[in-house]
Amino acid sequence: MIVFRKLTQQTLNLYQELAKKTYQDAFSYTTSSQNMTNYLKETFSDEAVKKELNNPETAIYIVQYNDDIAGYLKLNFGASQSSDKRPSDWVELERLYLLNSMQGLGLGKKMISFAKERVREMDKRTLWLDVGEEHPDTQQFYKKQGFVFLGDRRSFWMGDDEQFVLSMFQKIQTSV
Secondary structure, three states: OEEEEEOOHHHHHHHHHHHHHHHHHHHHHHOOHHHHHHHHHHHOOHHHHHHHHHOOOEEEEEEEEOOEEEEEEEEEOHHHOOOOOOOOOEEEEEEEEEOHHHOOOOHHHHHHHHHHHHHHHOOOOEEEEEEEOOOHHHHHHHHHOOOEEEEEEEEEEEOOEEEEEEEEEEEOOOOO
16 A cells, blocks of 8 residues: 655654665766765755745655655645746656665556646646656656656756756646
């Protein structure tokens, strides 16, 4: 059984540790250990995660599977989206991460379905995300879930390493 629990003050430390672990597992090979350490310290600092929790245009959900912590997802809407080039009826799936031990169980598909349902509840029309340019398996996963490439390539810096992402999107049916 899969359960989605909205992030609260009580689950903030759990989220912080889960986010660090899953991000490091997914991206450690793309940069130096020093760059990764610095990125994790900054991105998931106490101050940064409290800001996320208190942002009314961000929703973070801890995912449990059979009473075990499995992963998390983060949705941004309005001004919280990482690109100001998206229409107002778009919602960003900024993060979707599973622990390595929870991958291959169909949970990612269920997390996408959950995100789509949140988009419908907000009366929005499109779910979009960025995926690592050097992550073809992840790109393929999103393609299988109905996402298509938007056609833009963006970058961000992780220490002294420039990282590239490709944007993908999916129109959401307003009724199921």
